[in-house]
Amino acid sequence: MLNRKTRKDLLVTALEGGSNYWYLLPDLQMYLDYRTVSEPTVIRIFTAIEKGEEIPVFDNENPDEQLGTLSMESIKRGEKTMKEKAPEHWKNIEDDIWDAETADVWFQFVIMNEIVFG
Numbered sequence: 001m002l003n004r005k006t007r008k009d010l011l012v013t014a015l016e017g018g019s020n021y022w023y024l025l026p027d028l029q030m031y032l033d034y035r036t037v038s039e040p041t042v043i044r045i046f047t048a049i050e051k052g053e054e055i056p057v058f059d060n061e062n063p064d065e066q067l068g069t070l071s072m073e074s075i076k077r078g079e080k081t082m083k084e085k086a087p088e089h090w091k092n093i094e095d096d097i098w099d100a101e102t103a104d105v106w107f108q109f110v111i112m113n114e115i116v117f118g
Contacts, residue, residue, distance in 0.1 A: 001079040006093065008046045010103045015042045018104035022117045023067070024058040031055050045070070057111045068111035078110035086115065 002010075015023075025045075031053045032044045039047070049055065054071040058064070068074060082105065083090045089105045092098040098106075101118075108115050 001076060001083075002093065004050075006096075007075060008043070010093070010098070010106045011046055012040075012042050013098075013100055013103035014107035015045070018100035018102075019107045019117075022060050023107070023111070024060045024063055026056055026058070028055070049075070067116075068113075070111060075110050078106070078113060081113050082106060082109040085109075 028041065028045065031048045032041070033047065036044050036047065045055065049071055052072070054069045054073075056066050057068050057070055058066050086105055086109070089098070089102045092102045093106065104118065105115060108117060
């Protein structure tokens with residue numbers, strides 16, 4: 001589907017702005033490589049999922065409710081569904097004219113396989 005750089009950029013945009021109103025991540029220390037502490041956390045998250053980690057994602061308003069899991073598998077599944085169900089946002093990604101809203105939609109498909117918020 002998408003290349004590594006685009007996926008990483010979408011994740012950075014979603015976690016640092018587009019989606020931060022609805023998601024909550026657990027304590028990430030068990031998922032992140034301690035040798036990479038000089039890297040920004042979101043880059044460490046992306047590296048961890050590339051290495052096979054599956055990171056649970058929770059509802060910001062109900063921290064006990066797990067919304068889904070962030071993994072390479074969920075990214076691939078979410079991108080496939082997004083292409084089918086939100087073609088206008090998918091086209092923005094393909095045309096490299098996406099923004100925080102598009103990154104949020106991408107992240108919602110990655111985590112929940114549908115648009116739930118906004």
